[in-house]
Amino acid sequence: MSDFSKEADMSPMVADWLREQGYTVYAEIPGVCCGAYAYDLVGLKAGQPVVVEMKLSLTWKVIQQAHLATLDAFATWAAVPTRPRQGNFREAMRAGIGVLRVTREGCEVLHQAPWKEPYHKDNFARRLVGCTPSDDGGHPNLAGTGPAQSVAKDLREYLKAHPGAKWREIFEAVPNHYAHAKSMSQAMQRHRAVWEATP
Numbered sequence: 001m002s003d004f005s006k007e008a009d010m011s012p013m014v015a016d017w018l019r020e021q022g023y024t025v026y027a028e029i030p031g032v033c034c035g036a037y038a039y040d041l042v043g044l045k046a047g048q049p050v051v052v053e054m055k056l057s058l059t060w061k062v063i064q065q066a067h068l069a070t071l072d073a074f075a076t077w078a079a080v081p082t083r084p085r086q087g088n089f090r091e092a093m094r095a096g097i098g099v100l101r102v103t104r105e106g107c108e109v110l111h112q113a114p115w116k117e118p119y120h121k122d123n124f125a126r127r128l129v130g131c132t133p134s135d136d137g138g139h140p141n142l143a144g145t146g147p148a149q150s151v152a153k154d155l156r157e158y159l160k161a162h163p164g165a166k167w168r169e170i171f172e173a174v175p176n177h178y179a180h181a182k183s184m185s186q187a188m189q190r191h192r193a194v195w196e197a198t199p
Helices: 006-021 060-069 086-094 121-128 145-159 166-172 181-189
Strands: 025-032 037-045 048-055 077-080 098-103 104-113
Touching: 006 037, 006 048, 006 098, 006 104, 025 121, 037 121, 048 060, 048 121, 048 145, 060 077, 060 086, 086 098, 086 104, 145 166, 145 181, 166 181
Parallel strands: 048 077, 077 098
Antiparallel strands: 025 037, 037 048, 098 104
């Protein structure tokens, strides 16, 4: 039986675990590799990010999310409040995912996350520098909210002051989580209704 009814309830314990290891903790940080998706918690130390995804049980979904994060982070973890089933636990180990068991008292390492060089390490760590530390992660994305929608709203404000700006200029000026101007422009085309809307 779990001590938690929501993923967000585990966030303070997981954040404390990261801070005890010397990490600065950030919450709901968009990933470079999957623009519309945000990682629950990210720890940053010496320019090396680690990602923790939280779920109420060790499901295929959290294993998949944590596996995607290996493109951005030096180590990735799945944090759950229950003892995982052996099949999913073995799958997490095969995928290179660390597993944490979270209780009200703190975190227990069930499987150590392997450390490896991520594909997007420099770009992702650089984008964390302008973010505000927070331990309030694990919230579900609501309709009309999320990283891409936030960027689209900032884009609308920028274009009001700079009509006709090109994507390279927009990419440099508007805070965003995209890897380059092309990926930003492609993502924003899907959110034209947000940034073309009249405020």
